[in-house]
Amino acid sequence: MFKKTLLCAAVTVVASAVSLSSAVAAEYPTKPIKMVVAFGAGGSTDTMARIFAKYAEKYIGKRIIVINKTGAGGELGWTFLSRAKPDGYTIGLINSPGVEIYPFTRAETIQYNLEDIRPLVNVVTDPGVLAVSADSPYKTLNDFVAHIKANPGKVTVSHEGVGGDDHLAALTFGKKANVDMNFVAFNGNAEATAALLGGHIDAFEGNMSEAAAQIKSGAVRALAVWAPERVSAIPDVQTGREQGMDIISAASRGIAVPAGVPDDIYQKLMETAKKVVSDEGFRAELAKLNMPVNPMYGKDYEQFMQTTHDTLKSIWDVEPWIVK
């Protein structure tokens, strides 16, 4: 009797599991979706994620719950994302170039593979800026380069941690301009901005969206934005390219899913993402935050990440920026 009941139960479980899996794709989503953000609440990645979630809920018809899984410059959150069940109920934010570079700069300790994360859509590309304080005598990038050349190794430039996009931009700048600067690490934009405004450092390398308010208010002067063309949030700032310094550097933020998500679910998420990114309200909210929208979908986004990975890996292999 007991055996029979057990068998019955087993059959029921298997049967319901089978019917469930076929229903999954057609009716997805049937429950709230988790969105993993690898940075803290209130930060720029988190803010973008929450705005995205707000609009995505409208199109996908289910709640999207933002979960902040912070630590190790994003690594813990991405590890969580890469290991989540690929059923479409866990999606997450990824940040370039961090997500691409950790697998080789932290090869000994890294816990995720880039192949386990499947990119969906890139939303924001936030270019780097090089800025000096408003009372600095340097008005253009070339003025500043001349000043550094005259004082090799003396000019102090902030960045927000070795291996971050602004450090890499500063390194590239040094190499292209063939100058020797004194890089000083700061913990985040706030400390670096305070040091720049207080005259404790000569220049600041950071992301446009975080520096835009200070640039607009006139407290700091941006010498160059490292973008292919001028950025609408700070239209008066010349690109590096315009001033003969062809440097492109940015922090990008997009949405990804764990690899192995069924194709029809991936497509459904893709449709939603496209609707969100082309939504006027969504774009207006990001514009208020000085975050330039730069949509790249599916294969294009994958290609972009691959290129980022390959470019930085080739630099790393020749000249690693972290001395072990």
Add this chain to the structure above:
Amino acid sequence: MDYLLNAIATVFTFEALLVLFLGTLAGMIIGMLPGLSSTMGVALCIPITFNMPPELSLILLGAVYVSSVYGGSVTAILLRTPGTDASIATSLDGFPLTSSGRGAEALGIATIGSLFGGLFSTLALLAIAPLLSKVALAFGPQEYTLLALGGLITVIGVVSDIPVKGLIAAIAGLMLATIGLDNFTGAQRFLFDRPELIDGMPLLPVLIGLFSVSQAFNLCVPVAGRVLDENTKLRFSGHFPYFHDIKRCLRTMNRSSVIGTIVGILPGAGTSIAAFISYNEARRKSKNPENFGKGELEGVAASEAANNAVTGGTLIPTLTLGIPGNAVTAVFVGGLTIHGLIPGPQLFTDFADITYTLIMSLFLANILFAVLGLILSRHLVHVTRIPGALLGPMILIFSIIGTYALRNEMFDVWLAALFGVIGYFMERWRFPTAPLVIAMVLGPILEVNFRRSMQISDWDLTVFFTRPISLALVCMIVAAIAYPVWRHLKHKRALNQVNPVN
């Protein structure tokens, strides 16, 4: 002036007052629970503010912020389980007061101190914010180095009945602070293959372990003479501080509010520095410094006035320069930007209505938490009557939940458990835990700013003496070290004269 009147009109609407009340109450509860920090409280509110008008959002965030800092004092005093490093100094005298049955008085003076500090710094924010924001910029890496060094020496001095043990604990804290990714070189230091440690040894699990978990063990594990049994049980006392006690503490609260506001203005300096410096100053200026650490109301007042003064202070550079003063205000900035309010000078011009509404609501939130606190403290004291065998596990559960919630990481829970055991034995062997935690807070500030100053000056140590603020700080540190030594020698000589045989 128009802005102010408009702001007052906005604050005194039903909706705004409701949000203010709920925010204050939520903040107090968040502050009281071990592991739930102000940063987390404000961060938890960010999603709620998404669909609220900007004025109400800011009222909510402001209320949660100021009242959670106050809420931390309650558990620090009653159970010796400070929720954040901000209220460690409060527990130094708060808990001995509770143990001697004067818990309600301690809560009362903490409430009045918090109110004083909160109102003082909000007034500074309202009246002279742009002027004070220059202080934030005047502090460079040299000054931060010395501030951290001074803070560290102060903390070791505060637990000075056994200075060597304090020093050892501080050194252990400094060593823990070296764990993690080095931002200057990218080197991974002492990670033991744990990616959870890349950002450094997380502070709150250590703090919760050393204070809350170890206290839970104390309450649960009966060891002869250490458990709070029938004889040494926390007694209940109903009376508030006497008026003359409050009057006696006024000077201290005034001084602590100034210290708290100034430290708050400095981005990244940390609330605990303000609390400990104020505590130390209160002791130094006191007629009976020997009472400090054994249950001195003035010690509680000093720490609480200072840590609540930090709240207004941190908002000064946040609102005027767009440079958040600490982790909580960094989250605040997120809350502002969601509504298209980019922190910076234009907050006081283009968005003045909203900004002044926030400032006005801070005044109200401070008054509200004080009123709620004074009403509740009568009842809250009863917590100490709960038997240890019940209270201990309760603290333990909150500690586990709080630690896990920090970043959804089981690793942190194990860490808290480990430091719970370490804290338990540190206490048994009479090693003070406060210097360890504060050294963990100050270690990174000391290290990165020293390296920054050396990097900027190309290893020229004279930079510490050639800048006015830096030189003043050097003198203060020298005095802080020399004074106790001098006093000790004088004391010894006096003893020798009285009793020449020795």
